[in-house]
Amino acid sequence: MIKSIKLNNFKSHPSLGVDFDNITAIVGKNATGKTNILEAIYYSLITKPFKSNRASLINYDSDFTKINLIYESEKENDIESRLKSNGRSLSSTITINGVKKRASEVIGLQPIVVFVPDDSRLITDGPQFRRNLINSIIIQTSKDYLNALNKFQKILNQRNRLLYSLRNNLTSSKDQLFVYNLQLAEPISTIYKYRDEFISFLNNNLSEKYSSISGSKDKVHVDYLNTLAKDKDDILKMLESNTVDDIRLGYTSKGPHKDEILISLNDFPSRDNLSRGENRSLSLAIKLAEIEYLKIKTSTPPLLLLDDVLSELDSDRQKHLIEQAEKQQTIITSTEIDKSISGYKLINL
Ligand SMILES: Nc1ncnc2c1ncn2[C@@H]1O[C@H](COP(=O)(O)OP(=O)(O)OP(=O)(O)O)[C@@H](O)[C@H]1O
Ligand SMILES: [Mg+2]
Structure with missing residues (x-):
């Protein structure tokens, strides 16, 4: 308190x-x-x-x-x-x-949960909003996740700087890329583990929360669309095989910073298809699920x-x-x- x-x-x-x-x-x-x-x-x-x-x-x-x-x-x-x-x-x-x-x-x-008037942007805006939301929730429940996220971000920045240099011919040495890929695989697999668990929680709870707000029997489903594999060894392999593309682009094109979280209402993607009322009910349902998740995981009622x-x-x-x-x-x-x-x-x- x-x-x-x-x-x-x-x-x-x-x-x-x-x-x-x-x-x-x-x-x-x-x-x-x-x-x-x-x-x-x-x-x-x-x-x-x-x-x-x-x-x-x-x-x-x-x-x-x-x-x-x-x-x-x-x-x-x-x-x-x-x-x-x-x-x-x-x-x-x-x-x-x-x-x-x-x-x-x-x-x-x-733990803390914030409600703002434009919460419905969680549904209508780009994936960045949804990734930021799940990060802000999970970091409050797990030091492991917070550390993995910080480590990922730090190495990602280093990898991106090198990719930028390679793309613009400021350097020709690619050796360090493999080291970064190796260092990234571990935190990425940790991030995926926790995100997976949170998405399962949403899938077990959202429909009920949504129904109690909207008075309907609609079904809400959340899909996490990975741009990389989930297993640590496969993550490394995929980072390696993305290297050519990434050098051409000058940044890391796949990973937890690029994944989409797709929310569907009755099997239709919600981003472009919901009425304003449905949108508000759904974003409110997500926020109520957020409260419950924090409560369960931290044993402390969130502020x-x-x-x-x-x-x-x-x-x-x-x-x-x-x-x-x-x-x-x-x-x-x-x-x-x-x-x-x-x-x-x-x-x-
Ligand atoms: N760094 C700053 N230094 C001084 N004033 C600032 C700074 N940042 C924001 N403000 C001012 O703080 C004021 C109050 O902002 P705030 O968003 O808290 O108002 P509010 O009471 O929530 O208003 P509303 O009812 O419109 O939401 C604004 O006029 C804004 O310009
Ligand atoms: Mg205000």
Whole structure:
């Protein structure tokens, strides 16, 4: 449970303290900094912004920002995140109760689920959105996945730099490519293992969640479309056989950073075919499945951040979301006091 947050030079807030209850509603006119508070909570717990890039978290008039999130598990903990701009580069530090921590030691302490008005882009937009979503969920449940993802990203960047050089004849030595392929096979197979498990979870749970929101008997199915094989040895073989294509393109054309996650409703791909209402029900169902997955995997109810989403939903869908909100700590932002919920702490900005 998070108790309070103190912001210093964080986005539009030069200095602000907020205390939280089980359900907290942050109410204020447009551009009063409601979403910025959620961004600060998310950044403290996930160490990445959910909306913008890191540099934009620092108030325009300053070169540093500091956030203190007081979070209680067995005891009270003070997670302090600092960002400092040094001209073109940015340095970040995190401490818990004054002791320096790595990002990987903070992620997952308190799982978190964010609802934003454009969640339906999960369905309508490109595969990047769906990959980012599943990454942001699984990293909160498994250090193994987080480490594999970081390692994959690091070696992928190195491999891509070499491919770019080879393509543009800046170098002719291909030997290092094999080393990168070898180093990539292990983290890729780990990434696939966890993604597979999460997709199975969705397939076991989504239809029911969708039906309870939409009142229909529609069937939701999720397919993970691998661009590489799943087995470690086969991954290496495929990376090797892609080498010629990759040199021609100047980047790594296949892998977990390129895979598609296909969501179908009654066996039809959902991306281009759903009505707006179906789209909203489906994206809400995915979010509710996300809550359940985090709860099961971490044994901790996730913190819900609802950024101005209730007014977007019809009364049935609102009811579903509020039922969920009441089961765990929730922070809601809106421009008007919401009549659909009661018993919350109100913060007027
Ligand atoms: N780095 C920054 N420094 C100062 N102000 C910033 C910074 N980044 C964003 N802002 C400003 O913060 C203000 C509040 O943004 P925020 O998105 O939190 O508002 P909001 O209350 O959620 O509004 P809405 O109801 O429209 O969603 C905006 O006017 C934006 O320009
Ligand atoms: Mg907002």
